[in-house]
Amino acid sequence: SPVAWMSAPLSARGVAGERRSAKAAEGVEKYGGHVPHYRIAGEQHYRVPFKDKSHLVDVRPHDEWTRVPAHRTRTELQAARRAEKIPHASYDIDGDGAVGPTDYFVAKHFCKDKDHRLNTGERERCVDALQNGFLDRFSFGYDQAGPQRQNVVKQIR
Numbered sequence: 001s002p003v004a005w006m007s008a009p010l011s012a013r014g015v016a017g018e019r020r021s022a023k024a025a026e027g028v029e030k031y032g033g034h035v036p037h038y039r040i041a042g043e044q045h046y047r048v049p050f051k052d053k054s055h056l057v058d059v060r061p062h063d064e065w066t067r068v069p070a071h072r073t074r075t076e077l078q079a080a081r082r083a084e085k086i087p088h089a090s091y092d093i094d095g096d097g098a099v100g101p102t103d104y105f106v107a108k109h110f111c112k113d114k115d116h117r118l119n120t121g122e123r124e125r126c127v128d129a130l131q132n133g134f135l136d137r138f139s140f141g142y143d144q145a146g147p148q149r150q151n152v153v154k155q156i157r
Contacts, residue, residue, distance in 0.1 A: 028054045088117035093126060102140065106130065 033054020037045045071077040087099040091107035094100075099107075107118055110126040118126065 024057050028057050033057070084116075090118040090123065093130070102135075105138075106134070109134075 033052050034050040035053050037048050037051040039045050071080060087104055087107070089099070091099045091103055093103045093106055106126060110122045110129070111118055112122060113119075
């Protein structure tokens with residue numbers, strides 16, 4: 001009867017606390033497969049307050065549904081992302097204690113295994129290439145001109 005399933009405390013899975021399909025199937029037989037139907041804002045739907053979800057009892061859960069997330073909170077996630085943006089100390093090629101833009105550019109060229117750090121072999125190849133004129137292939141400093149350039153080129157029509 002419809003009154004029996006409305007009076008039982010139900011969760012989105014069918015019966016509160018049920019996780020295994022065998023227990024869920026028993027719960028569906030005992031209480032019915034109707035669960036509360038919520039709208040996106042979180043309140044119960046005004047027209048269809050309960051939905052029959054008994055057809056989903058046999059669905060096997062995917063691994064991504066049951067895995068433990070790598071970060072428990074959004075703050076932890078943002079802190080981890082912020083920490084990933086800081087380059088590893090092995091990227092300090094010139095040895096001044098800070099990883100500058102040129103250090104980062106050169107180190108990224110020689111980090112072959114893409115683990116964002118230079119191992120001993122990669123660092124030796126990097127230093128050898130710098131001594132053999134690796135940076136002569138590139139030109140830097142064009143971004144410093146900006147809006148206050150000394151020699152402004154104007155297009156005259």
